[in-house]
Amino acid sequence: MSAILWVVCPKENAQSLLSLIPRNGRRRRCKFNSRLSLSAYSNAIVNPSRSSEERVYEVVLKQAALVRELRKESALDLGKPIETDGTTDWNLLNEAYERCGEVCAEYAKTFYLGTLLMTPERRRAIWAIYVWCRRTDELVDGPNASHITPKAMERWEKRLTDLFEGRPYDMYDAALSDTVSKFPVDVQPFKDMIEGMRLDLRKSRYDNFDELYLYCYYVAGTVGLMSVPVMGIAPESKASTESIYNAALALGIANQLTNILRDVGEDARRGRIYLPQDELARSGLSDEDIFRGKVTDKWRSFMKGQIKRARMFFDEAEKGVAELSSASRWPVWASLLLYRQILDAIEANDYNNFTKRAYVGKAKKLVSLPAAYGRALLGPSKLAELVKR
Numbered sequence: 001m002s003a004i005l006w007v008v009c010p011k012e013n014a015q016s017l018l019s020l021i022p023r024n025g026r027r028r029r030c031k032f033n034s035r036l037s038l039s040a041y042s043n044a045i046v047n048p049s050r051s052s053e054e055r056v057y058e059v060v061l062k063q064a065a066l067v068r069e070l071r072k073e074s075a076l077d078l079g080k081p082i083e084t085d086g087t088t089d090w091n092l093l094n095e096a097y098e099r100c101g102e103v104c105a106e107y108a109k110t111f112y113l114g115t116l117l118m119t120p121e122r123r124r125a126i127w128a129i130y131v132w133c134r135r136t137d138e139l140v141d142g143p144n145a146s147h148i149t150p151k152a153m154e155r156w157e158k159r160l161t162d163l164f165e166g167r168p169y170d171m172y173d174a175a176l177s178d179t180v181s182k183f184p185v186d187v188q189p190f191k192d193m194i195e196g197m198r199l200d201l202r203k204s205r206y207d208n209f210d211e212l213y214l215y216c217y218y219v220a221g222t223v224g225l226m227s228v229p230v231m232g233i234a235p236e237s238k239a240s241t242e243s244i245y246n247a248a249l250a251l252g253i254a255n256q257l258t259n260i261l262r263d264v265g266e267d268a269r270r271g272r273i274y275l276p277q278d279e280l281a282r283s284g285l286s287d288e289d290i291f292r293g294k295v296t297d298k299w300r301s302f303m304k305g306q307i308k309r310a311r312m313f314f315d316e317a318e319k320g321v322a323e324l325s326s327a328s329r330w331p332v333w334a335s336l337l338l339y340r341q342i343l344d345a346i347e348a349n350d351y352n353n354f355t356k357r358a359y360v361g362k363a364k365k366l367v368s369l370p371a372a373y374g375r376a377l378l379g380p381s382k383l384a385e386l387v388k389r
């Protein structure tokens, strides 16, 4: 592929075109084998010569491995909760989950509506995960963010490991602690999200897409990995667990890239630029152009490339939605269709993401729901049968 591009266009263009192509599981699979262990993953994190995508892919493999055995053994619908030991205070736990639901309804209305389409067990588990992510985000983005120290981040990480070991600190932690005891959710994506917050505290520029990709994985791709074990994989799905996790990761990345493109102006006013510096330079743009916030032809052309890349991640994500258990497909389709439309709205604003916020109007949101429902009726596809486990 790279050879063909090098032949038909100048080297720089070939490089930027190649960077637009999401590397799917198949290509990366060539580089890895299933013997990857946790220690290989840790090495990858400290070894800067390995690309971000390779690091992230190792987490995907590990997450997929966790549920792959379960799928083989019992053809389990993984969204089904595991029985507990009977010592739980159900009233308190129910209240904890209700509180998580309230937070979710308050901070993420559209997302909350999506969760209402899920089964009650899954819905409350997703609320508990959402609240933990929100609180983690608040550490660096909330009102107390300026007082946040590395020590405080360490304490938050300790709380995380405690709740995974059944020692929750407060009500919200108790809800998540219950969730992770019932669904095969691993701690790694949660730890990685904390790592993402640390990164956000010390970094306000991204040299290239590789660096930005890693950031997007930390803060949003992780959410995809956390969600799959709760949403469940359709028992009849023949797709590899790894390919489903890849799709979930892609949706997180696509959402975050979209979020970044929508919020360019807002972020710049906080002194932050979540765009690949090398690609900006290749388009003849600098930080000053972004702070100035003027829509020029250079900016339009740069944005077109960024939007194209985000759409490619959405396309990658689409491949996995049909493999989810039937009750989870509708909300995931709904959120995918809604979030992807933000990209259309940026185009409709003539790429002015400096002073105009791209949003999807109520009517479009309403139309998306039956469209999502229609797609959700399609379960694991015939095509997926071709993908070997």
Ligand SMILES: CC(C)=CCC/C(C)=C/CC/C(C)=C/CC/C(C)=C/COP(=O)(O)OP(=O)(O)O
Residues within 6 Å of the ligand: 108, 219, 220, 221, 223, 224, 225, 227, 228, 244, 245, 247, 248, 249, 251, 252, 255, 256, 259, 317, 318, 320, 321, 324, 332
């Ligand atoms: C596709 C398959 C197989 C599974 C789905 C797996 C899932 C649910 C992936 C989605 C992951 C996700 C929701 C990531 C969060 C991304 C994100 C940018 C959220 C934005 O949060 P806010 O900053 O609150 O957004 P708004 O400002 O738009 O409200």
